[in-house]
Amino acid sequence: MANLISTDGVHLVAGTQVLLDDVSLGVLDGERIGVLGRNGGGKTSLLRVLLGTRDVDAGRVLRPAGVTMGMLAQADVLDPGATVRDVVLGDLAEHEWASHARIREIMTGLLGDLDASALGGLDSVIGAKSGGELRRLALAALLVADPDLILLDEPTNHLDVEGVAWLAAYLAQRRPRPGSGLLFVTHDRWFLDAVATGTWEVGEGQVHSYDGGYAAYVLARAERSRVAAVTEERRNNLLRKELAWLQRGAPARTSKPRFRIDAAEALVANEPPPRDSVEMVRFATTRLGKDVFDLVDATIQLGDRVLLDEVTWRIGPGDRFGVVGVNGAGKSTLLRALMGEVSLESGRLKTGKTVRWAYLSQDLRELEAAAGKKVIDAITEVRSFTILGGKEISASQLATRLGFTGGRQQSRVGDLSGGERRRLQFLRLLMDEPNVLMLDEPTNDLDIDTLTSMEDVLDGWAGTLIVVSHDRYLLERMTDRQVALLGDGALRDLPGGVDQYLQLRRELVDHRSRAAVREADRARGGAPSAAGGSVGAGAAPTASAAELREARKAVARVEKSLARVGERETRVHEQMAAQATDAHAMTRLSAELAQLHEEREGLELEWLEAAETIE
Structure with a gap:
């Protein structure tokens, strides 16, 4: 395979820190390499060295003639006066890009339906766009x-x-061509597994190379630590726990590498599950009682938008929920409603008498008052000791587990990086001993080692956990159930995890597209277009009056069934809370709950099919 770029003995220093020390590596034709490492370890600097925007102190970078390169930086710096067309298409004429299948796919996948784009169309100015749109x-x-x-x-x-799902599929399946390669820095472990053919770990001046994505990286890294016996026991325990999770699998897990699988199985054979669910529920019930949050027939409206429409959501002691949804669907608003910070248009919120909630926000404004304090002082002002996993642990010990080692505990809060500030606020919340923890996009600015440490800490935390995140791996690893805001005012349970959410979103988008075409047909005088339902063109015919009646009956029947399933789920949750110390009862009730989830999934799909006919 041809070499797209390589380094030979590269040395790079930033201040007193050696970022790269005699590093030689290369990217070959067809490789897709994910880059991992702690924040500040040199990942971005490595990319800039390869691109040629940062000079090296020693060594050389070899760029074969004719190889073109392009980089997406962390900050999207775009001309605010430019239009979407200027930024994305440049000088391409409409007939050039519209006739090109690859460009059309990118435009549709990232920018949506350009005739009614959330970005405002090709000729809209980008100055007022959000961070996600940029x-x-x-x-x-x-x-x-x-x-x-x-x-x-x-x-x-x-x-x-x-x-994230569209980008992973495009980069891994449709973008590869002869003479192409990919190098990407990420903390998203699902994305890494879905895209990477190899992994580089940057740290302490070196770049270690591994075959495969995150699963392969964890295996190789753990085995290297075990064989060399140079890593402290605590780090090994974390890696074995992570390996045990990977071995057990998760709903959306990509296929794992099969090489050296015997070594992996031997390593995790005696590793217990990350969490003892029965014990955790027992502790949570003791601390919380039977009631946490009951959101009943709740409607939330912001301006003209209805974010929640008569939604009922019951959250019990020890529940671990992940919340997914499109940007702007109301995920953060839902958390704020549970905290009583957003008023309900109708319905009611019942909060348990013993609930003590804590909220990790996206902007971390809570730390502004502590900017002049030392890290350890900002933690101990909340509490000096706490209970975690049934054991008393000091503020300094917990800080060390989450990456604030040695002298870093004496640093000023105002001097911390974004990732360190997020870690610090998470620590402060835990030290306050809440029994309900709500995390809003907790992965922002955090490296993978820190995320693994956070998950390990929460494995021993007994309470109710609600996480809003776009990080699929984190949701599968940290939560037991996922719910979705689809942008239609409903809150859907997801027994099938994030994969089910993506399927529901595809069905919803397809349904809306067909409805828009039918509406356009009616506006033209009722003549159906080929896409809108012309039988002669091979599309589905318009439903007859009899079919519409049957569909409406089906919708009513399914909605009644969904209500009954919801009531049965509530009863099962109440029974689980009441019998949290009975292992046999918990096993039986968990199986019953899983069956109810499957029944709900089938009913929701049936509802979608009937609703599509009505539309």
């Missing part, structure tokens, strides 16, 4: 240009679950 525009521009070697620095930042 990220999609910058990504679209780079992918349309299609350089031979693409460098991406945290490409999933600001993207929702659908955007």
Whole structure:
């Protein structure tokens, strides 16, 4: 395979820190390499060295003639006066890009339906776009240009679950061509597994190379630590726990590498599950009682938008929920409603008498008052000791587990990076000993080692957990159930996890597209277009009056069935709370709950099919 770029003995220093020390590596034709490492370890600097925008102190970078390169930076700096067309398509005439299947796919996947785009159309000015919209525009521009070697620095930042899924599928399945390669920095472990053919770990001046994505990286890293016996026991325990999770599998897990599987199985054979669910529910019930949050027939409206429409959601002691949804669907608003900070238009919120909630916000404004304090002082002002996993742990010990080692505990809060500030606020929340923890996009600015440590800490935390995130791996690893806001005012349970959410979103988008075409047909005088339902063109015919009646009956029947399933689920949750110390009862009730989830999934799909006929 041809070499797209390589380094020979590169040395790079920033201040007193050696970022790269005699590093020689290369990217070959067809490789897709994910770059991991702690914040500040040199990942972005490595990409800039390869691109040629940062000079090295020693060594050389070899760029074969004719190889084109392009980079997506962490910050999307775009001309605010430019239009979407200027940024993404440049000088391409409409007939040039519209006739090009690859460009059309990128435009549709990242920018949506351009005739009614959320971005305002091709000729809209980008100055007022949101962070997520700017990220999609910058990504679209780079992918349309299609350089031979693409460098991406945290490409999933600001993207929702659908955007991350589309980008992973495009980069791994449709973008590869002869003479192309990909190098990307990410903390999104699902994205890494879905895209990467190899992994680089940057740290302490070195770059270690591994075959495969995150699952392969964890295996190789754990085995290297075990064989060399140079890593402290605590780090090994974390890696074995992570390996045990990967071995057990998750609903949306990509296929794992099969090489050296015997070593992996031997390593995790005696590793217990990350969480003892029965014990955790027992502790949570003791601390919380039977009631946490009951949101009943709740409607939330912001301006003209209805975010929740008569939604009922019951959250019990020890529940661990992940919340997914498109940007702007109301995920953060839902958390604020549970905290009583957003008023309900109708319905009611019942909060348990013993609930003590804590909220990790996206902007971390809570730390502004502590900017002049030392890290350890900002933690101990909340509490010096707490109970975690049934054991007393000091503020300093917990800080060390989450990456504030040695002298870093004496640093000023105002001098911390974004990721360190998020870690610090998470620590402060835990030290306050809440029994309900709500995390709003907790993965922002955090490296993978920190995320693994956070998950390990929460494995021993007994309470109710609600996480809003676009990070599929984190949702599967940290929560037991997922719910979705689809943008239609409903809150859907997802027994099938994020995969089910993406399927529901595809069905919803297809349904809306067909409805829009039918509406356009009616506006033209009732003549159906080929896409809108012309039988002669091979599309589905318009439903007859009898079919519409049957569909309406089906919708009514399914909605009654869904209500009954919801009531049965509520009873099961109440029974689980009441019998939390009875392992046999918990096993039986868990199986019953899983069956109810499957029944709900089938009913929801049936409802979608009937609703499509009515529309």
